[in-house]
Amino acid sequence: PLKSNVTLSNDDIMRYSRQLILPELGVKGQVAISNVSVLVVGCGGLGCPLAQYLAAAGIGRLGLLDYDVVELSNLHRQVLHSEVTQGQPKALSAAQAISRLNSTVQCVPYHLQLSRDNAIQLIQQYDIVADCSDNVPTRYLVNDACVLAGKPLVSASALRMEGQLTVYNYRGGPCYRCLFPSPPPPETVTNCSDGGVLGVVPGIMGCLQALEVLKIASGQGSSFEQQLLMFDGQEGRFRSIRLRARQIECVVCGEKPTLTELQDYEQFCGSAATDKCRRLNLL
Amino acid sequence: PLKSNVTLSNDDIMRYSRQLILPELGVKGQVAISNVSVLVVGCGGLGCPLAQYLAAAGIGRLGLLDYDVVELSNLHRQVLHSEVTQGQPKALSAAQAISRLNSTVQCVPYHLQLSRDNAIQLIQQYDIVADCSDNVPTRYLVNDACVLAGKPLVSASALRMEGQLTVYNYRGGPCYRCLFPSPPPPETVTNCSDGGVLGVVPGIMGCLQALEVLKIASGQGSSFEQQLLMFDGQEGRFRSIRLRARQIECVVCGEKPTLTELQDYEQFCGSAATDKCRRLNLL
Amino acid sequence: MAAPLGLHLEFGGGAELLFDGVKNHHVVLPGQSDPWNMKQLLAWIRGNMLKERPELFMQGDTVRPGILVLINDADWELMGELEYQLQDQDNVVFISTLHGG
Amino acid sequence: MAAPLGLHLEFGGGAELLFDGVKNHHVVLPGQSDPWNMKQLLAWIRGNMLKERPELFMQGDTVRPGILVLINDADWELMGELEYQLQDQDNVVFISTLHGG
Ligand SMILES: [Zn+2]
Ligand SMILES: [Zn+2]
Numbered sequence: 001p002l003k004s005n006v007t008l009s010n011d012d013i014m015r016y017s018r019q020l021i022l023p024e025l026g027v028k029g030q031v032a033i034s035n036v037s038v039l040v041v042g043c044g045g046l047g048c049p050l051a052q053y054l055a056a057a058g059i060g061r062l063g064l065l066d067y068d069v070v071e072l073s074n075l076h077r078q079v080l081h082s083e084v085t086q087g088q089p090k091a092l093s094a095a096q097a098i099s100r101l102n103s104t105v106q107c108v109p110y111h112l113q114l115s116r117d118n119a120i121q122l123i124q125q126y127d128i129v130a131d132c133s134d135n136v137p138t139r140y141l142v143n144d145a146c147v148l149a150g151k152p153l154v155s156a157s158a159l160r161m162e163g164q165l166t167v168y169n170y171r172g173g174p175c176y177r178c179l180f181p182s183p184p185p186p187e188t189v190t191n192c193s194d195g196g197v198l199g200v201v202p203g204i205m206g207c208l209q210a211l212e213v214l215k216i217a218s219g220q221g222s223s224f225e226q227q228l229l230m231f232d233g234q235e236g237r238f239r240s241i242r243l244r245a246r247q248i249e250c251v252v253c254g255e256k257p258t259l260t261e262l263q264d265y266e267q268f269c270g271s272a273a274t275d276k277c278r279r280l281n282l283l
Numbered sequence: 284p285l286k287s288n289v290t291l292s293n294d295d296i297m298r299y300s301r302q303l304i305l306p307e308l309g310v311k312g313q314v315a316i317s318n319v320s321v322l323v324v325g326c327g328g329l330g331c332p333l334a335q336y337l338a339a340a341g342i343g344r345l346g347l348l349d350y351d352v353v354e355l356s357n358l359h360r361q362v363l364h365s366e367v368t369q370g371q372p373k374a375l376s377a378a379q380a381i382s383r384l385n386s387t388v389q390c391v392p393y394h395l396q397l398s399r400d401n402a403i404q405l406i407q408q409y410d411i412v413a414d415c416s417d418n419v420p421t422r423y424l425v426n427d428a429c430v431l432a433g434k435p436l437v438s439a440s441a442l443r444m445e446g447q448l449t450v451y452n453y454r455g456g457p458c459y460r461c462l463f464p465s466p467p468p469p470e471t472v473t474n475c476s477d478g479g480v481l482g483v484v485p486g487i488m489g490c491l492q493a494l495e496v497l498k499i500a501s502g503q504g505s506s507f508e509q510q511l512l513m514f515d516g517q518e519g520r521f522r523s524i525r526l527r528a529r530q531i532e533c534v535v536c537g538e539k540p541t542l543t544e545l546q547d548y549e550q551f552c553g554s555a556a557t558d559k560c561r562r563l564n565l566l
Numbered sequence: 567m568a569a570p571l572g573l574h575l576e577f578g579g580g581a582e583l584l585f586d587g588v589k590n591h592h593v594v595l596p597g598q599s600d601p602w603n604m605k606q607l608l609a610w611i612r613g614n615m616l617k618e619r620p621e622l623f624m625q626g627d628t629v630r631p632g633i634l635v636l637i638n639d640a641d642w643e644l645m646g647e648l649e650y651q652l653q654d655q656d657n658v659v660f661i662s663t664l665h666g667g
Numbered sequence: 668m669a670a671p672l673g674l675h676l677e678f679g680g681g682a683e684l685l686f687d688g689v690k691n692h693h694v695v696l697p698g699q700s701d702p703w704n705m706k707q708l709l710a711w712i713r714g715n716m717l718k719e720r721p722e723l724f725m726q727g728d729t730v731r732p733g734i735l736v737l738i739n740d741a742d743w744e745l746m747g748e749l750e751y752q753l754q755d756q757d758n759v760v761f762i763s764t765l766h767g768g
Contacts, residue, residue, distance in 0.1 A: 018359060188630060468731060471731065
C-alpha cells in the first residue's frame with residue numbers, strides 16, 4: 001500500500017510550485033494527489049499522455065498495464081515510447097519515460113493482459129482506474145471489475161478524428177453497462193487498426209482524462225459524472241451530454257446484480273480483447 | 284528550405300499507417316505534412332505537447348525556440364524535459380526528446396529570445412507559427428511578425444485551470460491586434476509564475492493547437508479561423524466564440540497599416556518579455 | 567392531423583458512414599394524425615435514409631447496441647426512449663460509441 | 668417605461684476574481700424609459716457589482732484592454748459594442764485573455 005504523506009518535501013514544493021498556488025488545489029490537494037494510486041489500463045494513444053501528465057502532476061503510484069510491445073506504427077500517437085524502445089513491452093517503455101520525467105512517482109509496469117483472473121486483484125490495489133484500452137471486451141471487463149472492487153473509472157476512447165470521455169461508477173452514477181447493457185455486434189466495431197486515428201486526438205482525450213483523474217484525486221470531483229464529453233476534431237467541436245442515472249436493473253451495479261463475478265468477455269462480446277484482429281473465431 | 288517530398292518511404296508508410304488510412308488525411312495529406320515547417324515559439328507548457336504531437340505526426344521541420352533553461356518547477360507541465368536536462372536550454376532538451384520519438388523530423392533548436400531584430404528573418408523560414416509563449420510582449424511581437432511575413436499563427440494560452448485557442452492571420456481572418464489593439468495594463472496581467480497553472484491544462488491546449496496546425500498543414504483548414512475556443516478545466520466546459528472579422532483600421536493588418544516594421548514590444552506593453560518578473564521597470 | 571415536423575438529425579462516431587458520410591441532416595417528417603414518436607422516426611430513417619445494411623444501425627425496431635441516442639443533448643433514456651414524442655426542431659443525435667485508444 | 672431586464676453575466680479568464688471569484692451571475696436590471704444598452708450595463712456593473720479597483724475591469728466607460736466581451740457567444744464587435752441594446756435573458760460574458768503557456 002501507498003505510504004501516506006501528510007506534508008510536502010522542499011523538493012516537492014519547488015517542483016509543484018506552479019500548481020500549489022492554485023486555490024483549487026493548494027498544498028492540501030497536492031498532498032492528496034501524492035497519496036493516490038491510479039491504474040492505467042493500456043499504454044497506447046490514451047495511456048501515454050494520461051500517464052505523462054499524472055506523473056508530472058505528482059500522482060503517488062502509477063500502475064502501467066499493457067500486454068503489447070512497441071511497434072513503429074505506434075509512434076504517431078504513443079508518445080512515451082521511442083524508436084529505441086521498439087520491441088520492448090509498452091509497460092516498461094512507458095515506465096522508463098515516466099521515471100525520467102518524475103522519479104518520485106512509484107511506477108509499476110504490468111506486462112500482461114488484463115483478464116477475468118487478475119483484474120479484481122489488480123484493481124483492488126488502486127484508488128482510481130483509467131480505461132485507456134482499445135477494444136470492447138476489455139472495456140466491459142474493466143467496468144465490471146471496477147464495480148465489483150468499488151473503484152471510480154475514468155474512461156476515454158478515440159477513433160479517426162473523434163473522442164469520447166465519461167466517468168463511470170463514481171458517486172452513485174451509472175456504470176458502462178448501465179449505458180450499454182449489450183455489447184455492439186462485432187461487425188459494427190471499428191478499431192484504430194481498421195479505422196485509423198489521428199495521433200493527437202487520443203492525445204487530447206488522454207489529457208482530458210488525466211485532468212478528471214486529478215480532479216477526483218484532489219477532491220474536486222469530476223465534471224463528467226453522468227456526463228459524456230464528445231469531441232469532433234474535424235469540426236473542432238466539443239459537446240457535453242447528460243447521461244442516464246445508474247440503472248436499477250443493471251446486471252452488475254443494479255439493485256439485484258446477477259453478475260457477481262467476472263465472466264468470459266471475449267465470448268460475451270464475440271470479439272478478441274485486442275485491436276489487432278476484429279472477430280473472434282468462435283468455433 | 285525544406286526538401287519537397289512527393290511520396291512516402293516504406294518506413295513512413297509503416298510509421299504513419301494508422302493515420303494514413305483516414306479519409307481526411309490519406310497519403311496526400313501525410314505527404315503535405317512532411318513538407319511543412321512549423322516554428323514553435325516557446326518550449327514550455329504548450330510547446331512541449333505541441334512539438335511532441337507534431338513530430339509524432341511527421342511534420343517536416345520543427346523550429347524549437349526558447350531562451351530559457353529547464354528548471355525543476357517546469358516539470359509539472361513541460362513534459363518533453365526531464366530531471367537530467369535541468370539546467371540545459373529548453374530548446375535543446377526538447378529537440379533531444381523529439382528526436383528519440385521521431386528521428387526523421389528535422390529539429391532546429393533556437394536557444395534565444397525572439398526579438399524585433401530576429402523575428403521576421405526566423406519566421407520567414409517557416410510555413411506556420413505556433414505561439415506557445417508566456418507573456419504579452421512576445422504575443423504582440425509574434426503576431427506582428429506573422430502579419431508582416433504573411434504566415435498563419437496558431438495561438439494558445441493557459442493559466443490556472445483555463446485555456447484559450449485561436450488561429451490568427453489565416454485566410455483573411457483577424458490578427459491578434461484586430462482583437463486587442465491596445466495591450467492590457469501591466470498590473471492586470473497574471474502569468475503562470477504568479478497565478479499558477481495546472482500542468483495538464485496547457486497539455487490539453489497544446490494538443491488542440493497541434494491538431495489545428497496539422498489540419499492547416501494537411502490542407503483541411505482550421506476550425507478556429509475567426510473563432511475562439513475557451514476551456515474551463517474546473518467545469519470541464521468548452522465554448523466556441525465567433526470573433527470579429529479582420530479590422531480595416533488595424534495598425535498592422537488593416538487597409539492602411541501604420542506599423543510596417545517591428546517595434547519595441549516591452550515598451551509598448553510596459554512589461555518584460557518573460558513570465559518571471561511582471562513589471563518592466565521603466566526608468 | 568399534426569403539421570409536418572422539422573428535425574435536425576446528427577450522426578457521429580462512425581454512424582455517419584451509413585449515411586453517405588454526412589453528419590448533419592435537416593429532415594421534414596410529413597404531417598400525420600398522431601404526434602411522431604422516436605419509434606416512428608427510427609422506422610422512417612430506416613425506410614428513407616438508410617441505403618444498405620440496416621442491421622449496422624438498427625436491431626428490431628430500436629437502434630443496435632453501442633449506439634447512443636441523444637435528444638436535445640440528453641440521453642434518450644431520460645426522455646422516454648422509443649415513446650418520446652418529437653417536437654418541431656428537436657435535435658436528435660445518433661452516436662456510435664468509440665472503443666479505440 | 669421598459670420592463671426589468673434579466674441577464675446572465677459570466678466572468679472568466681481571471682475577471683471573476685474581481686467579483687468574489689464567482690463566475691456566473693443572474694442579475695435583474697430595473698425598468699427604465701429607454702432600452703438598456705451595453706454602455707449602461709457597464710456603468711451598472713461598476714456601480715453595483717465591482718467592489719474595489721474598478722480600473723482592473725474598466726477604462727473610461729468601456730472595458731479595459733485585454734478583456735473580450737461576448738454577447739450570446741459572439742464577439743461584441745459583431746453586435747454593436749457599447750451601443751448594443753440588451754434583450755431579456757441575454758448572455759453577456761467578460762473574459763480576460765490569457766497569456767501564459
Ligand atoms: Zn451499471
Ligand atoms: Zn489586425
